[in-house]
Amino acid sequence: MATSQSAAYFFRIIYVVLFIFSGYLVIASIDPAMFDFTKVFEILNYIMLIVQGLISALGGIAKIITNSILSGKASIPILGSIIGDPSLGTINVGDIEQMLAAIFNPSNGFFPHSTIDLTTVDIIQDFSIFIGATTILFLLPVAFFSGIGFLREGDTKLAIYSFLGFQMILIVAIFTQNIKISTEIDTSSIPSMIFSPIFTLGFLLYLLLEVAFQTSYTLNIIEPMAEREKRIQEHLKRIRSFVPTEEGTKSTEKSIQSVQSKKFGLLAASYLREMVERRVFRSGETVRDTKSMMRLQSYLANLQQSDPRTDIKLAAQTAQPDAGSLIKYFIPTMIFRIIAVVLLSYFVMAPQWILDLEIPILNIKLFIFPALLDSLELSQPEFQTIAIMNVVLILILISAVLNYLSGGKTRTVMKRVVQRIDTLVDFDRSSPQPTAASEISDIESAVEEEELVEEEEEEEI
Amino acid sequence: MLSSRGAFIAIGGIVLLSIGLSAKGIGTVTTMVPILFSGEGLIQQSGNQTASGLPEGMEFLEAFEILNSSPIVDYSMFLGTLLILASVIGLPLFRRSANASLIRVTRMVDREKAFAGEYVHVTVRVENTGKKRMDFLEVYDAIPDMFEIVLGENFIITQLAGREAKEFSYIIQVSTRGVYQIGPVKVIIHDRLGFYFEEDVRHFYTEVLCYPSYEDIRRMEALSKRRQQGKMFGAHKTRQKGMGDDFHSLARYYPGAPFKSLDWKAFSRTGELMVREFEAEKNIRIVLFLDHSGSMGAGIPYNTKLDFAIRSVMLVMKMAEERQDLFGLVTYADRPTSFLPPGGSKSMFHQLLEILALVEPEGRSDPLAAVDYVMQRLPRASFYVFITDLESSDSEIFTEAAKRARSTKNKITVISPFGPLFEAKLTDLSTTERAIAEAIFEEYLGYRKQVEDSLRGLGVEIINVGPDDILPNVIKTYMKGKQAGKGSV
Numbered sequence: 009m010a011t012s013q014s015a016a017y018f019f020r021i022i023y024v025v026l027f028i029f030s031g032y033l034v035i036a037s038i039d040p041a042m043f044d045f046t047k048v049f050e051i052l053n054y055i056m057l058i059v060q061g062l063i064s065a066l067g068g069i070a071k072i073i074t075n076s077i078l079s080g081k082a083s084i085p086i087l088g089s090i091i092g093d094p095s096l097g098t099i100n101v102g103d104i105e106q107m108l109a110a111i112f113n114p115s116n117g118f119f120p121h122s123t124i125d126l127t128t129v130d131i132i133q134d135f136s137i138f139i140g141a142t143t144i145l146f147l148l149p150v151a152f153f154s155g156i157g158f159l160r161e162g163d164t165k166l167a168i169y170s171f172l173g174f175q176m177i178l179i180v181a182i183f184t185q186n187i188k189i190s191t192e193i194d195t196s197s198i199p200s201m202i203f204s205p206i207f208t209l210g211f212l213l214y215l216l217l218e219v220a221f222q223t224s225y226t227l228n229i230i231e232p233m234a235e236r237e238k239r240i241q242e243h244l245k246r247i248r249s250f251v252p253t254e255e256g257t258k259s260t261e262k263s264i265q266s267v268q269s270k271k272f273g274l275l276a277a278s279y280l281r282e283m284v285e286r287r288v289f290r291s292g293e294t295v296r297d298t299k300s301m302m303r304l305q306s307y308l309a310n311l312q313q314s315d316p317r318t319d320i321k322l323a324a325q326t327a328q329p330d331a332g333s334l335i336k337y338f339i340p341t342m343i344f345r346i347i348a349v350v351l352l353s354y355f356v357m358a359p360q361w362i363l364d365l366e367i368p369i370l371n372i373k374l375f376i377f378p379a380l381l382d383s384l385e386l387s388q389p390e391f392q393t394i395a396i397m398n399v400v401l402i403l404i405l406i407s408a409v410l411n412y413l414s415g416g417k418t419r420t421v422m423k424r425v426v427q428r429i430d431t432l433v434d435f436d437r438s439s440p441q442p443t444a445a446s447e448i449s450d451i452e453s454a455v456e457e458e459e460l461v462e463e464e465e466e467e468e469i
Numbered sequence: 470m471l472s473s474r475g476a477f478i479a480i481g482g483i484v485l486l487s488i489g490l491s492a493k494g495i496g497t498v499t500t501m502v503p504i505l506f507s508g509e510g511l512i513q514q515s516g517n518q519t520a521s522g523l524p525e526g527m528e529f530l531e532a533f534e535i536l537n538s539s540p541i542v543d544y545s546m547f548l549g550t551l552l553i554l555a556s557v558i559g560l561p562l563f564r565r566s567a568n569a570s571l572i573r574v575t576r577m578v579d580r581e582k583a584f585a586g587e588y589v590h591v592t593v594r595v596e597n598t599g600k601k602r603m604d605f606l607e608v609y610d611a612i613p614d615m616f617e618i619v620l621g622e623n624f625i626i627t628q629l630a631g632r633e634a635k636e637f638s639y640i641i642q643v644s645t646r647g648v649y650q651i652g653p654v655k656v657i658i659h660d661r662l663g664f665y666f667e668e669d670v671r672h673f674y675t676e677v678l679c680y681p682s683y684e685d686i687r688r689m690e691a692l693s694k695r696r697q698q699g700k701m702f703g704a705h706k707t708r709q710k711g712m713g714d715d716f717h718s719l720a721r722y723y724p725g726a727p728f729k730s731l732d733w734k735a736f737s738r739t740g741e742l743m744v745r746e747f748e749a750e751k752n753i754r755i756v757l758f759l760d761h762s763g764s765m766g767a768g769i770p771y772n773t774k775l776d777f778a779i780r781s782v783m784l785v786m787k788m789a790e791e792r793q794d795l796f797g798l799v800t801y802a803d804r805p806t807s808f809l810p811p812g813g814s815k816s817m818f819h820q821l822l823e824i825l826a827l828v829e830p831e832g833r834s835d836p837l838a839a840v841d842y843v844m845q846r847l848p849r850a851s852f853y854v855f856i857t858d859l860e861s862s863d864s865e866i867f868t869e870a871a872k873r874a875r876s877t878k879n880k881i882t883v884i885s886p887f888g889p890l891f892e893a894k895l896t897d898l899s900t901t902e903r904a905i906a907e908a909i910f911e912e913y914l915g916y917r918k919q920v921e922d923s924l925r926g927l928g929v930e931i932i933n934v935g936p937d938d939i940l941p942n943v944i945k946t947y948m949k950g951k952q953a954g955k956g957s958v
Contacts, residue, residue, distance in 0.1 A: 164474060168477065182541050185540075191540035191544065192540070193543055206547075210544065210547060221474070225663060229605060229628065232626060233625075233627070236622055240620065240622075243620055300586075304620070307587075311579065321637055322640070323621075324621070324622070326635045327626070327627040328627075333630070337602075341661060345558060348558045349551065349554050349558055352558065353554060356550045357546070357547065389486075389489050389493050389542060392550065396554070399557075400553060400557050403557045407564040407565075410564045411564040411565070414566075
């Protein structure tokens with residue numbers, strides 16, 4: 009168990025290192041202008057100003073419309089006199105002027121930045137900083153706290169949130185042109201692509217996610233099983249060391265005494281009645297719990313006697329994965345995935361090299377699409393999309409073929425087994441029947457036998 | 470095949486590709502607009518161009534020109550590509566190694582028959598018959614709702630190397646009688662990153678027969694041990710004058726009485742000739758008719774009328790076995806479903822348990838068919854004890870059944886669980902509910918009175934019982950029947 013826990017720590021440490029490194033790189037890549045949070049409040053002020061202006065304008069428009077409508081009807085002057093407003097029925101230009109002045113009055117004290125001169129505001133630049141700063145303000149804590157949360161809980165959702173947070177910050181920084189590193193991915197060669205700063209950063213962030221998944225796998229497979237083992241061992245210990253409590257014993261004695269005090273004729277009946285009442289009305293729990301615990305205790309003792317490995321099976325100790333193998337398989341898997349993803353990404357992003365690939369010995373080109381090679385479309389996102397679709401389809405096809413091939417041997421052996429069963433005339437009834445085994449398992453065992461026979465035949469050959 | 474995690478990554482990639490393509494498209498619009506508007510006619514119509522080359526009135530497109538610059542498009546495309554590739558790159562390897570049919574699962578139970586409340590130890594063995602390693606394997610062994618896991622877990626999350634096997638086990642407690650199936654088994658194989666999975670359900674089952682609870686009998690036995698009088702011909706022997714050893718009473722001498730039975734001490738005391746009478750040591754033949762029609766299934770779960778009836782049957786049968794009486798059982802609904810002819814062997818008790826374990830409430834009740842069935846197979850007079858709620862059959866049918874049974878001198882007693890008492894406790898109900906319950910109670914009682922009236926003439930005793938007194942009443946009926954020598958052998 010200790011070794012399994014150490015594997016979990018190993019993956020956690022890798023994640024922490026990568027997390028800190030990627031976080032630092034993301035922050036370091038962003039223009040400090042994006043950290044100017046005062047812009048957030050300024051823009052919010054603009055927005056508030058616009059909203060207030062709109063509301064006031066709508067109110068003014070409503071008043072003008074009302075006045076216009078009433079002026080039509082209030083050509084009957086009585087209405088104005090009835091209401092007591094002599095201005096009713098007329099459009100008061102002064103009102104409108106007063107209203108507009110109130111909206112744009114710099115000294116109205118409503119806004120902290122009330123001295124804004126709208127004509128001097130570079131709304132596009134300010135707005136881009138606003139977006140950047142807002143993103144940082146909200147997403148950076150999300151990214152960091154989700155990453156820390158993942159380390160605590162091992163929940164992959166949190167790792168995904170962290171990844172999304174960092175990526176969104178990066179995307180926004182690129183979008184608002186607040187990024188310090190070069191955003192160009194140089195696809196002239198694989199090394200130049202890998203060492204393009206933006207590629208490295210994006211890939212590192214993805215790697216962080218992948219390590220998070222690996223860590224999650226380790227935590228999911230190790231921790232629940234370790235907890236389960238610990239829990240069940242505790243239960244076993246508690247059951248084995250269980251001694252009936254004073255209370256339980258007392259209540260048992262009491263119920264027996266009450267029975268003994270009854271007359272012989274209905275003694276049994278009354279006793280049973282008492283018992284039924286307890287069951288129906290859910291009383292006397294202590295006695296029953298004590299009894300069932302004692303019964304379980306004796307049952308476990310019998311099991312242990314018949315099979316000394318009972319505890320191991322109950323605690324599923326054998327299910328604990330080997331920590332060494334977890335780490336051992338992690339490294340080659342990761343390396344394989346990184347290499348494969350980088351190569352395929354390169355093919356998708358710069359398909360020229362594969363389209364222009366020449367078979368060395370035969371001295372012929374793999375694909376003969378001169379028009380395509382010369383086309384400007386080759387570097388366009390549309391072509392990338394087509395390329396990625398092809399890659400994905402090829403991978404799915406390869407998987408299907410491999411799946412078919414891996415199942416092929418089993419199918420052949422199954423066919424033989426079925427044929428062999430068909431040729432059997434008498435079933436050997438005297439052979440012991442399995443108490444609980446699947447038909448599939450029976451067939452599988454036959455398959456295994458067949459495989460062994462095959463192996464033997466091969467050896468003989 | 471693609472798990473939610475894998476799908477999330479793939480969809481994320483697709484979304485990013487779409488964003489890249491859309492950004493590129495919008496960016497192109499800002500490039501295309503000046504070109505489109507550079508025609509003479511258009512310029513004349515739209516007026517002058519701005520410094521950025523956009524026609525007047527279309528300056529807002531300037532904001533989108535940023536999209537025409539490649540970084541955002543390139544990054545979206547790159548990240549989208551990365552995510553999509555990452556989500557499918559491991560697929561071939563996964564398909565090559567993850568073959569659920571190579572996982573062999575076997576299940577063993579330490580007992581296939583158990584009493585309700587007892588424990589069963591289930592061991593599951595999972596074996597990878599293939600050579601490839603399974604990195605992430607989940608195996609779930611389904612158990613019926615009636616079972617409660619008291620120790621261990623019914624699943625495992627592990628990894629299996631080629632040809633490796635792992636075992637896990639759990640202890641379940643069977644709560645109520647019946648036949649239950651443990652299974653199926655679900656096998657799920659994941660890849661290490663959790664992007665893909667393969668699922669397979671193995672439909673193989675282990676049957677566990679659960680007898681009714683032995684708790685009542687166990688308590689009874691404990692009680693008997695204390696009393697030391699509960700068995701054989703002690704307090705419960707047949708109180709009939711006969712040729713037994715136990716003294717019954719003194720009676721006046723009558724001509725023909727055996728000379729050896731004269732009690733000389735009583736003669737010297739009273740001056741009259743008195744003879745000693747002894748109790749006959751007779752056993753009885755009791756046949757229990759268990760009604761398992763649909764209405765018997767009513768009541769609180771696990772404490773239905775039928776559940777109580779079964780417990781009663783078990784108790785009586787156990788007592789009869791100990792007292793060497795002959796006991797038989799008929800279960801019936803709209804027809805007799807099982808018949809255990811009266812006997813007294815130990816093996817009979819096990820047969821009886823199996824019958825009781827399988828009884829389920831179903832259909833209507835036809836006591837006449839049951840009586841006919843038994844009378845054809847058991848011509849001798851017996852003590853018939855019906856345990857029926859009298860709700861699923863007409864009173865006429867029951868009367869006819871009683872008449873038939875009485876015609877061959879069978880003695881009949883009916884223990885009748887009274888429906889409303891099993892379904893709700895009056896004290897637990899609100900005032901309105903109580904009023905409704907009382908109305909129902911009255912109606913049931915009226916019907917029962919009618920049946921009682923029609924049967925009274927035939928000498929059939931009907932005992933109405935509730936959950937609190939069904940067991941005592943059944944035992945009492947047996948005791949009384951034995952003492953009265955009903956169905957004497």
